[in-house]
Every structure is written in structure tokens, then in C-alpha cells.
Amino acid sequence: METLKVRISDLAVVRNEGILITVGLGSCVGIALYDSDNKVGGLAHILLPDSNQFQNKLNSFNPAKFANTAVPLLMKEMSRIGGARSCFKAKIAGGGRLFAFKKAGISVGEKNVEAVRKVLTQLGIPLRGEDVGGSHGRTMRLFVDSGKVIVSTVGKIEKEL
Amino acid sequence: MGDEKIKFNENKLDVLRELANIGVGNAVTALSQMLNEEKIGMDVPIVDLVLLQDVPEMLGGAEQPVAGVYIESHGDLSLTFLFVLPLDSAARLITILVPDSIGDFDEMGLSALIEVGNILTGSYLNALSALTNLRLMASPPEIAVDMSGAIITTVVAEANIADDKVVLLKTSLNAFESHIEGHVIILPGSDALSKIFALLGIR
Amino acid sequence: MGLKVLITDDTAFMRMTLRNVLEKNGFEIIAEAEDGLQAVEMYSNLKPDLVTMDITMPNMDGIEAIKRIMKDDPEAKIVVVSAMGQKTLVIDALNSGAKDFIVKPFQPDRIVEALQKVGSS
Numbered sequence: 001m002e003t004l005k006v007r008i009s010d011l012a013v014v015r016n017e018g019i020l021i022t023v024g025l026g027s028c029v030g031i032a033l034y035d036s037d038n039k040v041g042g043l044a045h046i047l048l049p050d051s052n053q054f055q056n057k058l059n060s061f062n063p064a065k066f067a068n069t070a071v072p073l074l075m076k077e078m079s080r081i082g083g084a085r086s087c088f089k090a091k092i093a094g095g096g097r098l099f100a101f102k103k104a105g106i107s108v109g110e111k112n113v114e115a116v117r118k119v120l121t122q123l124g125i126p127l128r129g130e131d132v133g134g135s136h137g138r139t140m141r142l143f144v145d146s147g148k149v150i151v152s153t154v155g156k157i158e159k160e161l
Numbered sequence: 162m163g164d165e166k167i168k169f170n171e172n173k174l175d176v177l178r179e180l181a182n183i184g185v186g187n188a189v190t191a192l193s194q195m196l197n198e199e200k201i202g203m204d205v206p207i208v209d210l211v212l213l214q215d216v217p218e219m220l221g222g223a224e225q226p227v228a229g230v231y232i233e234s235h236g237d238l239s240l241t242f243l244f245v246l247p248l249d250s251a252a253r254l255i256t257i258l259v260p261d262s263i264g265d266f267d268e269m270g271l272s273a274l275i276e277v278g279n280i281l282t283g284s285y286l287n288a289l290s291a292l293t294n295l296r297l298m299a300s301p302p303e304i305a306v307d308m309s310g311a312i313i314t315t316v317v318a319e320a321n322i323a324d325d326k327v328v329l330l331k332t333s334l335n336a337f338e339s340h341i342e343g344h345v346i347i348l349p350g351s352d353a354l355s356k357i358f359a360l361l362g363i364r
Numbered sequence: 365m366g367l368k369v370l371i372t373d374d375t376a377f378m379r380m381t382l383r384n385v386l387e388k389n390g391f392e393i394i395a396e397a398e399d400g401l402q403a404v405e406m407y408s409n410l411k412p413d414l415v416t417m418d419i420t421m422p423n424m425d426g427i428e429a430i431k432r433i434m435k436d437d438p439e440a441k442i443v444v445v446s447a448m449g450q451k452t453l454v455i456d457a458l459n460s461g462a463k464d465f466i467v468k469p470f471q472p473d474r475i476v477e478a479l480q481k482v483g484s485s
Contacts, residue, residue, distance in 0.1 A: 007214045008314050009325070024223040024310020027318045047213075047318050054323045062325055098315045099231050099303035108318040137311025139224065154226055154308060195469045259377065260384075272377035279375065279420070280468050283447025287467070290450040299448060301374050301422050 006030075009065035011044035013077045020142040025094035027109035029067065029116050029132070030140035032091045033074055033125065034147040040083035041144035044070045048108070049115030067115035071123060090120050091129035091149045091161045093140045109133070129161030174208050176363055177354075180289060181206035181330045185345060188284035189334060195280065196257060199336050206332040213327050216313050220245055220344060223310025227251075228266070230278025231316050232302045234286055237295035238357070239350030241320045242285070244278040245309065250341040257339055266306055275302045281345060293360050313346075320348060328354060366392035367483045370412040372403040372429070373445070374421040378468075382416060382445070382475070389476045400424030404432045407440070414483050416475075417462065419446040419453065427456055434461035441482050445470065 006012050006022040014020055020043035022030045031044045044064060051066035063069035075085060095113035113132045120127055131138065131151045141150045149161040185206055193201045217223035228251040230244040246254065251274060252264030258273040279302050286297040305312055317327065330347040349357075369391050373379050379396045386393060394412055397403035399421040407415065415433065419426035426444060433440045442462045446453075449467035457465055463482045466475055 008217075008310070009214065024217055024308050024314055026307065026311030026315030028311075028314050047314060048321075048323055058324055060325055065323065065325075096311070096315075098305040098307055098311060099319075108321075109315070112318075135305075137307040137315075139308070191469050194471075259380075269376055269380065272375050276375045276377045276468075280447045283449070283468065287449045290452075296452050297450065298453075299420050301420055 006043045006045050008045055009047050009062055011042060011064045011070060011074050011077065013040065013042040013074070013081055013083075014144045015040050015081050017145040020144065021139065023139045025138040025140060026096055026098045027094070027107060027112060029092055029094040029109075029112045030138070031071060031074065031116060032140065032142040032149050033078060033088045034091075034142065034144075035078065035083040035087040036089070036147050037087045038082050038084055039144060040078050040081055041142050041147065042074045042078045042083075043140070043142050044074045046070045046112060046116070049111045067112060068119050071116070071119045071125075075123065075125075088125050089128045089147075090125045092116055092127065093131045093138050093149075093151045093161065095132040096134050096136055096138070098135060098137065131159055131161060173358060173363055176358070176361060177208040177328070177330060178206055180292070180357070181208055181332065181347070183292065184285035184288040185332045187288040188281040188345065191280050191284040192277065192334065192336075195277065196336055196339065199338050202335040202337060204333040204335075206330055208328070208330050210326045211329050212325060213314075213317060213322075214325075216327070216329065216346075217310040219331065220309040220313065221247060223308060225309045226307065227309045227312065228271075228274055228304065228306045229309070229312040229316070230275055230302050230304050231312075232278060232282045233300045233320070234282070234297050235300070236298040238297060238353045240297075240353055241316060241348040241350060242278070242282045243313065243316050243346040243348075244281055244343060245312070245346065246274070246341070246343045248306070250343060251306075253339055254341050271304050271306075275304050278302050278304070285345075285347070293357065295360070317348065320350060322348060322350075366390050367413040367479070368392050368394045368410075369414045369416065369479070370395050370397060370403065370406055370410065371416050372397040372400070372421070372426070373416070373418040374398055378418070385472045385475060386479070389472075391479065400426055400429030400432075403429045407433050408436060411437075413441065414479055415440065415442040416445045416479075417442050419444060419448050419457070427460055430457060430460040430462055441485070443475075443478050443482055445475065
């Protein structure tokens with residue numbers, strides 16, 4: 001079975017079989033979308049919640065980096081290889097607070113999770129599973145033949161979403 | 162986020178390398194004193210524009226469990242510091258510093274790592290401050306023990322760095338007799354680089 | 365009779381290290397404060413002979429703590445022990461009332477000498 005690695009601020013889509021994996025979800029959120037009718041899967045690894053904060057301030061714009069732009073892009077890529085938008089279901093993992101960050105206020109991990117929930121709702125994609133928050137990093141795997149999502153954390157038992 | 166508009170040339174990178182040399186050299190002296198004058202080697206600092214995506218590999222792989230001490234410096238410049246140790250090195254460092262310790266990552270062990278990160282960062286900032294006359298304060302350090310990929314991305318995200326490429330100052334430290342290796346990573350915050358270059362009159 | 369010292373540092377490891385060095389050299393550690401706020405409170409409750417003070421701490425930093433302690437007790441004897449050794453910071457600390465400034469990492473002799481000198485003044 002082919003394993004396709006999704007790196008930070010990146011996304012990938014696969015059809016029928018294979019495993020999409022992303023490692024090192026700290027405050028980042030991994031977003032897995034799956035169409036079980038057509039066996040099309042996609043995985044995105046977002047770093048920040050909102051691209052609008054950075055309008056015109058970056059040399060190059062990478063939509064996979066931000067929650068608000070990564071999800072629409074992921075959906076578009078999945079449609080391109082035969083996925084049907086009405087069939088997409090989501091599972092998410094990450095958004096942890098690794099450092100105590102003694103300063104007050106919400107951490108970027110929590111902001112990421114909020115932003116992802118918001119964009120999924122806006123696009124009408126049901127959220128079917130999640131493993132978010134906490135204080136540890138995660139690895140997320142999406143098995144494209146079945147839609148199964150496995151989340152693992154250093155030192156803990158693997159969890160199926 | 163004005164820094165990505167800086168045109169990086171070898172001259173500018175050389176200046177940053179020199180600053181890194183001096184700053185980290187200072188830090189290495191401090192570390193050596195903490196480890197009872199043990200010989201500490203330091204790799205020539207790498208200063209480059211690198212893809213954020215490539216950074217976890219530079220730390221031994223995104224899945225490698227490490228101890229990471231994170232400090233933000235503010236004042237006249239904003240810089241983010243991350244001191245990263247593979248777990249076995251972290252455990253060895255703890256046994257050297259904490260009497261009767263077997264290298265546990267308990268409260269005292271983690272505290273010892275935090276203090277090493279604090280002192281290394283302080284040494285670097287003191288050197289930089291002496292050179293540039295800038296006032297540079299540090300935040301209280303934080304520590305996490307986790308996958309290196311998770312740690313580096315969390316630090317970058319908290320520093321609100323959205324560029325694909327980050328200016329990375331990285332050096333590796335090695336304590337020869339105790340076989341401890343560690344990496345010091347410095348991410349300049351927005352405007353930090355333009356300020357440094359302006360101060361030093363570099364175009 | 366050992367001089368009574370209040371140790372202030374946000375890191376447990378540093379508090380332990382200071383305690384070990386000072387106790388070995390005849391000082392009595394009467395309390396440990398984890399931040400500036402605790403230091404100010406403990407000072408007024410316990411009236412130690414000497415205080416060691418870190419600078420970078422959560423809740424209240426060392427400079428602020430020095431100012432508050434000096435306000436209540438202009439005779440307070442405070443020695444800064446910090447990783448941050450920049451000129452402006454040292455001047456700030458001394459102007460606020462600290463009697464000496466030791467940069468980490470320190471040699472045990474240096475801190476013992478400093479406290480003995482300040483303690484007997």
C-alpha cells in the first residue's frame with residue numbers, strides 16, 4: 001500500500017487505495033476529507049487559521065497553510081479526481097497546546113480548530129470525528145480504501161476516529 | 162511581516178552568520194561553565210532562508226521525540242528561540258546537572274533543561290545587545306517533550322510566521338565527553354531583520 | 365549564626381542549585397519565591413537578611429519586585445542573579461536598589477562572596 005506523506009502547509013488527494021499520512025500536528029490541524037461512495041480521500045495540514053490577516057504581506061501565497069483556504073482547495077482537488085462534494089465527510093486532529101504559554105488568551109491551536117470548524121460548517125461538510133486539543137503532538141493517517149482515520153500520539157495507544 | 166521583502170544577498174547572510182557566531186559562542190562558553198568546563202563544540206552556524214517544511218528534517222526528522230525549550234525575546238527586537246535536544250541527550254544533560262538524578266523527565270529534570278535554555282538564550286541576547294546596543298528581554302522559558310515536527314510548527318505558528326521560507330539561524334552544540342547534542346534555532350520576528358541591518362548600516 | 369536568605373527564581377532547578385551552594389557556605393535559606401509577586405509578599409512576612417532575585421519571571425519580573433521591596437524597606441539587601449546581563453538592565457537593577465548583579469551561569473565563589481559582602485555591609 002502506497003503511503004503519501006503530507007508535509008506542513010500542504011495537502012494531497014488519492015483515489016481507491018493508499019494511505020495519506022501527516023506527522024507533527026502540534027498546534028497544526030490535520031483535516032481528512034473522505035467520499036466513501038467514490039473512495040476519494042484528501043488530507044491537509046494547516047498551520048494558521050486565517051489567510052486574511054496576511055493579505056499582500058507575503059511574497060508567495062500558499063493556500064494549504066490556512067484553514068480558510070485549505071479546505072476549499074482540498075475539496076476542489078478531490079472533485080478533480082472524481083469525488084462528489086455532497087459525499088464529503090470530515091475528520092480532524094491536532095490543535096494542541098504543547099507549551100503552557102503562560103501568557104493569557106487562546107492558543108493558536110485552539111484558533112486553528114475553531115477556524116476549521118467554521119469553514120467546514122460554512123461549506124456544509126459534516127464533521128464525523130475529532131481528536132483535538134490537549135498538550136501533545138499527533139500523527140494522522142487516512143486509509144483511502146476504507147476512510148479509516150488513525151491518530152497517534154507519542155507514548156499513547158492509537159485512536160481511531 | 163515586512164521581512165520577506167528584504168532582498169537577501171550573501172553580504173546580509175554573512176552578517177547574520179557573524180552575529181550568530183558571536184552570540185552562540187557566548188552561549189557555548191556559558192554552557193561549558195555549567196557542565197564544569199567540559200569541552201563544547203559548536204558547528205558553524207547555518208543562516209539561511211529555508212522552507213519551513215524542511216526544518217523538521219534538519220532536526221533529525223519530524224517524528225523524532227525531542228525536548229524543546231522555547232523562549233521569545235522582545236524589547237527592541239523580536240526573536241524566537243528554540244533549544245532542541247534529542248531525548249537521550251536531554252536525559253544525559255539532566256543526569257549531569259541534577260544530583261542523584263537518573264535522567265527522568267520529572268519536575269526537576271525538566272526544570273534543569275529549562276534553565277539551560279534560559280542561560281543559552283540569555284548569553285546570546287547579551288552578546289547581541291553588547292554589539293548593537295539594543296535592549297533585548299526574554300520571556301520565561303517553556304518546555305515541551307514531543308515530536309520535533311510538532312514542536313517546530315507550534316513555535317512558528319505561535320510566532321505568527323506565515324512565510325513559506327523562514328530565516329533560520331541554526332547551530333548544533335556537542336559536549337564531547339558526555340555525548341550531548343543540541344540544536345539552537347533562532348527565528349527572527351517581523352522587522353527584526355530590517356532593524357538589525359539598518360543598525361549595522363547594511364544594504 | 366547564618367544570614368537568612370530569600371531565594372527568588374522561577375526555575376526549580378536554579379532554586380535548588382542556589383540553596384545547595386549557599387547552605388554549604390553557612391547561609392540559611394528561609395524561603396523560596398517563584399516569581400516577583402511571591403518575593404514581595406515573602407519579604408514583608410519574613411524580613412530576610414538577604415534576597416537573591418532573578419529578573420525574567422512570570423507574574424512580576426525582578427526589577428518590579430526590587431522596586432516594591434525597596435519601597436517598603438529601603439534597607440533591603442537584594443542581589444540579582446540572572447541570565448540577562450545587558451548593561452541597561454544591570455543599570456536598571458542597581459538604580460532600583462539592588463546591591464549587586466550576578467550573571468548566570470555563576471561560579472559558586474562569586475555568589476557566596478557577593479552575599480557575604482552585601483550581608484555584612
